[in-house]
Amino acid sequence: MMKERWIKVLKELALIGAMDSYVTISSRALSKILGCSQQTASRYLIEMERMGCIDRKLGIRKQRVRIGEKGRELLQREYLDYKKIFDARRRDIFLKGKVISGLGEGKYYTTIDGYTEQFRKKLRFTPVPGTLNVRVNKDYLDRLMELKGYEGIRIEGFSTEDRSFGGARCFHAEINNLDAVVIIPDRTHYMDILEFISPFRLRDRLNLKDGDHVDVIIHLGDGDEESGDS
Amino acid sequence: MMKERWIKVLKELALIGAMDSYVTISSRALSKILGCSQQTASRYLIEMERMGCIDRKLGIRKQRVRIGEKGRELLQREYLDYKKIFDARRRDIFLKGKVISGLGEGKYYTTIDGYTEQFRKKLRFTPVPGTLNVRVNKDYLDRLMELKGYEGIRIEGFSTEDRSFGGARCFHAEINNLDAVVIIPDRTHYMDILEFISPFRLRDRLNLKDGDHVDVIIHLGDGDEESGDS
DNA sequence: ATTACTAGACCTCGAGTAA
DNA sequence: TTTACTCGAGGTCTAGTAA
Numbered sequence: 001m002m003k004e005r006w007i008k009v010l011k012e013l014a015l016i017g018a019m020d021s022y023v024t025i026s027s028r029a030l031s032k033i034l035g036c037s038q039q040t041a042s043r044y045l046i047e048m049e050r051m052g053c054i055d056r057k058l059g060i061r062k063q064r065v066r067i068g069e070k071g072r073e074l075l076q077r078e079y080l081d082y083k084k085i086f087d088a089r090r091r092d093i094f095l096k097g098k099v100i101s102g103l104g105e106g107k108y109y110t111t112i113d114g115y116t117e118q119f120r121k122k123l124r125f126t127p128v129p130g131t132l133n134v135r136v137n138k139d140y141l142d143r144l145m146e147l148k149g150y151e152g153i154r155i156e157g158f159s160t161e162d163r164s165f166g167g168a169r170c171f172h173a174e175i176n177n178l179d180a181v182v183i184i185p186d187r188t189h190y191m192d193i194l195e196f197i198s199p200f201r202l203r204d205r206l207n208l209k210d211g212d213h214v215d216v217i218i219h220l221g222d223g224d225e226e227s228g229d230s
Numbered sequence: 231m232m233k234e235r236w237i238k239v240l241k242e243l244a245l246i247g248a249m250d251s252y253v254t255i256s257s258r259a260l261s262k263i264l265g266c267s268q269q270t271a272s273r274y275l276i277e278m279e280r281m282g283c284i285d286r287k288l289g290i291r292k293q294r295v296r297i298g299e300k301g302r303e304l305l306q307r308e309y310l311d312y313k314k315i316f317d318a319r320r321r322d323i324f325l326k327g328k329v330i331s332g333l334g335e336g337k338y339y340t341t342i343d344g345y346t347e348q349f350r351k352k353l354r355f356t357p358v359p360g361t362l363n364v365r366v367n368k369d370y371l372d373r374l375m376e377l378k379g380y381e382g383i384r385i386e387g388f389s390t391e392d393r394s395f396g397g398a399r400c401f402h403a404e405i406n407n408l409d410a411v412v413i414i415p416d417r418t419h420y421m422d423i424l425e426f427i428s429p430f431r432l433r434d435r436l437n438l439k440d441g442d443h444v445d446v447i448i449h450l451g452d453g454d455e456e457s458g459d460s
Numbered sequence: 461a462t463t464a465c466t467a468g469a470c471c472t473c474g475a476g477t478a479a
Numbered sequence: 480t481t482t483a484c485t486c487g488a489g490g491t492c493t494a495g496t497a498a
Contacts, residue, residue, distance in 0.1 A: 005491095008234055014315040027463065037493050042464055061462055079312040085244040086309050091369055094324030094447070139321055177406070177445065215407065217324070217445070235472095257482065267474045272483055291481055 006053060007078060009034060009044050010071045013054070019072070022057060022064035080149045093147065093218045095140035097194065099208045100133050107131055109183055110197055114158045114165060119197070122153050123170060123181055127197035131183070132175070134194045134214055141192055147171070147184065150220050157186070170197075174217040176206050182218055194218075236283060237308060239264060239274050240301045243284070249302070252287060252294035323377065323448045325370035327424065329438050330363050337361055339413055340427055344388045344395055349427070352383050353400060353411055357427035361413070362405070364424045364444055371422060377401070377414065380450050387416070400427075404447040406436050412448055424448075 012033050017023050031041035045065065048054045053071035057064040067075070109115045110127045120126055136144055150171070157167035166186050173182045173196065180198040194216065196202055208214065242263050247253050261271035275295065278284045283301035287294040297305070339345045340357045350356055366374055380401070387397035396416050403412045403426065410428040424446065426432055438444065 004238055005234060008237075011311055011315070015311060019315060026461090028461095039464075039493055040491085043492090046464075058463080063463080075312070075315065079316050081241055081245060082305070082309040082312050085241070085249060085305065092324075094322075142316055215445075215447075256480095258480095269474055269476095269483075270472085273473090276483075288482080293482080 003047070006044065006048055006051075006071075007074060009048065010053060010067060010075055011078075013065060013067055013071075014075055018054070018065055018067045019075075022055075022066045024062050024064050026062065076145060080146065083146065084149060092220055093143050095136055095143050095216050095218075097134040097136040097140070097214055097216060099203075099210055099212045099214060100135045100193070101210055102131060102133050108165070109155075109168065109185075112165065114160075115155060118155050122155070125199040127181075127199060128201050131195040131197055132180070132202040132208070134175070134196065134216060136192045136194060136216075138192070144191070144194075146220075147218065152184070152221075155183070172219040172221055174219075175202065176208075176214050178202070178206055182216075233277070236274065236278055236281075236301075237304060239278065240283060240297060240305055241308075243295060243297055243301075244305055248284075248295055248297045249305075252285075252296045254292050254294050256292060322450055323373050325366055325373050325446050325448075327364040327366040327370070327444055327446060329433075329440055329442045329444060330365045330423070331440055332361060332363050338395070339385075339398065339415075342395065344390075345385060348385050352385070355429040357411075357429060358431050361425040361427055362410070362432040362438070364405070364426065364446060366422045366424060366446075368422070374421070374424075377448065377450075382414070382450075385413070402449040404449075405432065406438075406444050408432070408436055412446075 009030075012030070013019075013023070013025070016025065016033075018025075027042040027045060028038045030045070031038045034041060034044075045054065045056065045063075048071070049056050051070065052068050053074065055066045055068045107130055109119075110129045110131060116126055150169075152169035152171045155168040155170060157165050159165070168183050168185045170184075171182045173180050175196055178198075178200075180196045180202060182194050183197055184195075198205075202208065206214075239260075242260075243249075243253070243255070246255065246263075248255075257272040257275060258268045260275070261268045264271060264274075275284065275286065275293075278301070279286050281300065282298050283304065285296045285298045337360055339349075340359045340361060346356060380399075382399035382401045385398040385400060387395055389395070398413050398415045400414075401412045403410050405426055408428075408430075410426045410432060412424050413427055414425075428435075432438065436444075
């Protein structure tokens, strides 16, 4: 059960700063913003709190409100939709990060035939074993969210007798101006880490060591350039 | 009278391409997207057409729908709200362009004392004479528009007996990872050209010649700039 | 001043159905 | 197949009011 109206309420709350921290807002003040009665505003807040969209701290004379986990997700999804509409021809995402040691799961992808065969076919290169891992600066994390909206180049999961291997999405990218491919496993825990694969040893080519800051460009490439240029 | 629900309908229509041109969509298909009944979808379309949010072309078996002037405005307003929420702390603009020969007016700025004094004070360097000019790729022109919203570092205009010299705005920037400053005269004709000043000869340092492609990052804020809206 | 409950007015929805 | 009307059920709103 998901009320369409809540999106608007969440949006208005976000606009007065409830995204970052608790803001003091009375139900009457909110009703003025929303153009409804105090009672309705109050009801919205109660319902939204119950659904986990917002957190509230009720005082005797004032309440403080903050957008919760679920509310943030809803707003983000909405934002992405609008981005798709208005920013449709966006071609790439730029961000900064720093090199870290490999923690990601991406190393599997570079050594298992079931994956490397797909790389050869879909990316037209055989990656060297291992991935270059970049932790995205937190100022740029929001930019990463945009990636969710794009399919990229699909790498299919598969199964052997022993276990199953998950799928992933790939995006052509540049790291410090050198072409590479970023690979995002479908099921990953590290939402701030990008893993790069390449036909070269990126660390050597770029002369990188842990902690080095790098500039990354991720090509979203919705154009038809990737798929079939026969 | 303005229905909140219509925003969602408009958004879904926009996502299937109704922003650019007429799309064929039956009321049943729309109802599936919206998660409501065919009757309700039909009613939405009728109401929204009446309010000027959409244009319709009714055929005998199919209708074609396009987002109208008013609908476009509503979506745009919505998008801007979300931009405020999520893009508020945007720190820089990334774009690509190519080096061109100096056509801009920026060369004045690097040779006239009235300007260079301000550069020394506000940018803390004395630029070498001349500017590096970059024509922005047209895919990134929309990104440039965002610059309008930022004051940057103000360079004041001034007058001598002979003539008057206009003001400009400066932004710290990077061109192919080398720090530089982009200078935008208040009155400029070339809306797709960026002019860079630097304490070094950028062409030499970066080994650039006309036609070379460069990556540019423009830093919007020097930290604690207030974000007062229009 | 607050928040939020209750009750009834009002509106919105979708099944049925016509064209 | 379409679009879109009517109308009754049920959901949502606000006035009144308590705490």
